[in-house]
Amino acid sequence: MAVTAPPRPTDPPASAPRGLGTGPRPPGRVTDHVFRWIALASGLLVLAILGLIAYTTTKNAWPWFREEGLGIFADNWDPAKGQYGAGAMIYGTFLVGFIALVLSVPVSVGIALFVNEVSPRRMRKPIIYTVDLLAAIPSVVYGLWALAVLTQPLANIYQSISDATSGIPIIKDLTAEPSKSGLSYMTAGIIVAIMITPIVTSLTREVFATTPQPLKEAAYGMGATRWEMIRGSVFTHSRGGVVSAVMIGLGRAIGETIAVALLVGSSQHISAHLFGPGDTLASIIANQFGEAVGIQRAALIGMGVVLLVLTIAVGALARGIVTRYDKRSGAVA
Amino acid sequence: MTAVASPLTPLPKSGVRKAKNVLATILISVTFLIAVIPLVFLVVYVVQQGSKVISWSFLNDDLPFVDRLPGGGMGPAVVGTLLITGAASLMAIPLGILGGIYLNEYGGKNPLARFIRFLSEVMTGVPSIVMGLFIYTLIVLNTKEKNGFAGSLALACLMLPIVIRTTDQMLSLVPRELREGSFALGSRKVRTIRTVVLPNAAAGIVSGALLAVARAAGETAPLLFVIGTTRETNTNLFHGPNTALSVQIFTNATSPFIVQQDRAWGAALTLILIVFITTMAARLVTAFFARRQAA
Numbered sequence: 001m002a003v004t005a006p007p008r009p010t011d012p013p014a015s016a017p018r019g020l021g022t023g024p025r026p027p028g029r030v031t032d033h034v035f036r037w038i039a040l041a042s043g044l045l046v047l048a049i050l051g052l053i054a055y056t057t058t059k060n061a062w063p064w065f066r067e068e069g070l071g072i073f074a075d076n077w078d079p080a081k082g083q084y085g086a087g088a089m090i091y092g093t094f095l096v097g098f099i100a101l102v103l104s105v106p107v108s109v110g111i112a113l114f115v116n117e118v119s120p121r122r123m124r125k126p127i128i129y130t131v132d133l134l135a136a137i138p139s140v141v142y143g144l145w146a147l148a149v150l151t152q153p154l155a156n157i158y159q160s161i162s163d164a165t166s167g168i169p170i171i172k173d174l175t176a177e178p179s180k181s182g183l184s185y186m187t188a189g190i191i192v193a194i195m196i197t198p199i200v201t202s203l204t205r206e207v208f209a210t211t212p213q214p215l216k217e218a219a220y221g222m223g224a225t226r227w228e229m230i231r232g233s234v235f236t237h238s239r240g241g242v243v244s245a246v247m248i249g250l251g252r253a254i255g256e257t258i259a260v261a262l263l264v265g266s267s268q269h270i271s272a273h274l275f276g277p278g279d280t281l282a283s284i285i286a287n288q289f290g291e292a293v294g295i296q297r298a299a300l301i302g303m304g305v306v307l308l309v310l311t312i313a314v315g316a317l318a319r320g321i322v323t324r325y326d327k328r329s330g331a332v333a
Numbered sequence: 334m335t336a337v338a339s340p341l342t343p344l345p346k347s348g349v350r351k352a353k354n355v356l357a358t359i360l361i362s363v364t365f366l367i368a369v370i371p372l373v374f375l376v377v378y379v380v381q382q383g384s385k386v387i388s389w390s391f392l393n394d395d396l397p398f399v400d401r402l403p404g405g406g407m408g409p410a411v412v413g414t415l416l417i418t419g420a421a422s423l424m425a426i427p428l429g430i431l432g433g434i435y436l437n438e439y440g441g442k443n444p445l446a447r448f449i450r451f452l453s454e455v456m457t458g459v460p461s462i463v464m465g466l467f468i469y470t471l472i473v474l475n476t477k478e479k480n481g482f483a484g485s486l487a488l489a490c491l492m493l494p495i496v497i498r499t500t501d502q503m504l505s506l507v508p509r510e511l512r513e514g515s516f517a518l519g520s521r522k523v524r525t526i527r528t529v530v531l532p533n534a535a536a537g538i539v540s541g542a543l544l545a546v547a548r549a550a551g552e553t554a555p556l557l558f559v560i561g562t563t564r565e566t567n568t569n570l571f572h573g574p575n576t577a578l579s580v581q582i583f584t585n586a587t588s589p590f591i592v593q594q595d596r597a598w599g600a601a602l603t604l605i606l607i608v609f610i611t612t613m614a615a616r617l618v619t620a621f622f623a624r625r626q627a628a
Contacts, residue, residue, distance in 0.1 A: 028521040035523045036439055042431035043440070043449045046456055046497065049490055053459065056470040110364025118361055127365065129616065134372050136612045138551025140579050141601045144586045145375045148382075148594075194371050201368075225354035248458075255460025257554040258579075262586055282462045282554070286583075289466075289558050304466040308459060315458045 053308070061302030063295055072302065077268035077284075079292075084299040086306060088268045092185065092278040093310070096260060097253040099189025099274070100196055105246055107193075108200035113230060115201075116208050128202070135198035143262035146191050151182030151263070158184065158275035178275035183265035185278045191259045200249040207241030208234050240321055247318035251311050257282035281307040376605070383602025386595045392603065396564040396581075401590040407600050409566040413577040414607065417481050417560065418550045420570055421488035425549075426542045429493050433500020433538075438526055450501065456494040462554040464490050469558045479561030481575035487555035492545040499541030503534040536622030543615035547608045553579035578604040 058065075064084060065072065074085030115127050158178035165175045178184070211234045219229035265277020266287055279287075281303045289300050394406030432449070440446020468487040473479055507530050515525040531538075561574025562584075578600045585597035 028523060031523050032521050035526075036435075039431045039435035039439060042428045043435040043446075043497070045428060045432065046449055046452045046494060049493070050452055050456055050459075052471060053463065053467045057463070057466055060470045060474070107364045107367050110361045111368055114361045114365050118358060130372070131365075131368055133609075133612070134368065136547055136551075136608050137372075137375065138553070138579055138582075138604055138608060140551070140553045140582045140586070141379065141605060142375070144582055144597055144601055145378060147586055149374070149378060194368075197368055225350055227354040227357035228350070230357070251458050255458070255462070257460065257462040258583060262583070282460055285462050285466065286554060286557060301466055301470060304463045308463050311458050311460055312455055315455060319454075 054305075057301055057305050057308070061298050061305050064298040064302040067295060068299075072299075072306070075270045079288075079296045082295075084295060086281065086299070086303050088270045089279050089281045089284050089303060090306065090310075091270045092264065093254050093280040093282070093307070095185050095274075095278065096188045096192060096256075096264065096280055097250050099186060100192035100253040100256075101246060101250055103190060103193035104197045104200055104249065108197050108245075108249075109204055109242065111197070111201045112205040112208050113234070115205055117226065117230060117234070128205075131198050131201055134194060139195065139256065139258040140262075142191050142195060143259035146187065146259065147262055150190075151187060153182075154184075154187055154190075155180060155182030158182070158186070162275060173272050174274050176276075177273050179265055179277050181265070181277075183263055183277050184273075184275045185264065186274045188260045188264040188278075188280070188283075191263055192253050192256045195256060195259065196249045196252045199252055200245055203245035203248060204238070204242050207238045207245060210241070211237045240324065244318040244321040247314055247321065251314040251318065254280075254314065255282060255307065255311050257286050261286040281310075379598065379601050379605055382595075382598035383605075386599035387602055391599050395566060396576075396596075398564060400588065400593055403592045405596075407578065407581060407596065407603060409563055410576050410578045410581045410600060411603060412566050412568060413481060413560070413563075413575045414550060414579070414604070416568065416570055417484045417556070417575065417577055418488060418546060420482065420485035421492060421549055422542070422546050424485065425489040425492035425545070426496055429496025429542070429545075430500050430538060432493070432497040433504060434526060434531075436497065436501040437504035438522070438530065450498075453494040453497045453501075456490075457498065459491075460554075461487075461491055461552050462557075465555040465558055468555065473559055478572075479559055479574050480572060481560055481567065481570035483559040484556040484575065484577065485570060487559055488549040488552060491552065491555060492549050495545040495548070496542055499545075500534070500538050503537030503541065504530060506537070507533045536619055540615040540619045543611050543618065547611040547615070550611065551579060551604060551608050553577075553583050556580050557583070578607075 068074075068084055071085055073087050073090065074083075075087035075091075076083040076085040077088055111127075111131060115124050119127060155178065158175075162175045162178045165171045215233045215237060216229055219233045224232060260280050261283035264279055264283050266279050266283070267277035268279050268284065271278060285300050285304055285307075289297070292300050391406040392411055393408045394404075395408055396410075397403075397405030432453075436446050436450060440449065464487045467490070468483050472483045472486060476483075511529050511533060512525055515529040520528070556577050557580060560577065560580070562580070563574045563576050567573050567575050582597045582600045582604065585593045585600070588594060588597070
């Protein structure tokens, strides 16, 4: 991830120096040109595929956009009644993403600091590899595991939290009506949090690692403890980078499909109950696309388009933050 | 930072500040445990449940004709996962390496290369379910057929930007002097890339490509609507429906029948083994080349 791209060496000269003398040119001129074009074509493939993604999905979703207009944002999903508003799913997507971030970011920042500042140097690689293994486990295996092992204990915990907070205003709205099966926004959020921790960790770690050594030594030189050094030097230096790492984590979280499809409970209504069932854009596509026909299928493809737009917007935001932050720290340095 | 009494005298290390430091250090160390606990629990549980089911015949036999009956295996899904991921790799890795070569060796910092780099980043972020919808609308709706190759295309789309970006990054680490040396000896660009640049970046590229393969092998969402489903092994990617381990886990996970859940665990263990072995291979490649370069 290009939060801190390593400096790119300048390019080699565009063409190899020609040999002296006027003899026949060495072979390979044609190969050179052909290869250059093949390589360029492969690069442009990315552009072509992205264009095709936008075109074919939008085209097939068009009946939904045309039929519903702004109604696509309504909270009224009910294919049986011919209502296809995706409001509840957009809400659920962000709610699950938000829960995942709240749980994952503190842990990720902690691990990043642990690797960079606390752990012995030779332990760093093993720690990083271990955390990265979390990313290697397939989404569907997380879903299966959570379904078998986590949902029941979580349902009990939700019930007791709900009972304990039933007298507190506002909070009681969030904790009311916990689902008996344990399938809920919260359960999905917890699993997504585990899944995005490796990427957020590695991004924040890269950002923290760019803190200039003199800045750290200055803090120590003034007698700061390690924690004071981290707060004063590392955090202050990395604020922008961490925010953009969080945004990239959010981008991953909202696209997470299969584990969420198994755990979110598939209820298409906007609800403040964190412990109750809901649905997200990605998960409803996974759960309903198989049986969907006609306008419902168009609606599900359309939700894919909405999801794509959301991830690109979140990614662009992350990028914007990095650029601004790069300019600022560039000016200081 | 707290107020400094005089710029020349260090802050006194008071008890409160020391205590805060110790507390913070403990909290920071605990976060690592918080991340490792689910990993350990998950792996142990999958191995426990999966090893009860997994056997040579489980890996080879066809799926049972009736879901709730015991017996049968995951043979078609194992074959499907290997073939679909393999075909995806055959498409995405060469194209991705070529794209990465363009970016670093030809494009450098020119606007087109920057643009492609930006698009690769965008494409890495495209959710895998959207790739599934994309291949469904582009291929399945037009050919009116679900087959393994459609799944390969979806996975290849996921892998391509990862391979491009890894290659681009790894090539940028090759010292410029090596290229210049090659040019000075009269090599043309292609020869320089083939004999000097690529061998120097090979370890990084291979390990990046293997990580992309591992990620693709575990994907469910892109395959869900494009490969169909089958109970018998189908080795023909271009004709007839296929199946994969991930898809089988997804459909069996919510089943009320114990035998089906057992099959899901067996499939999960098989899939995790495939993914972990590929990931380990990536690490080994890196370590092996690093040692050879040091020697």
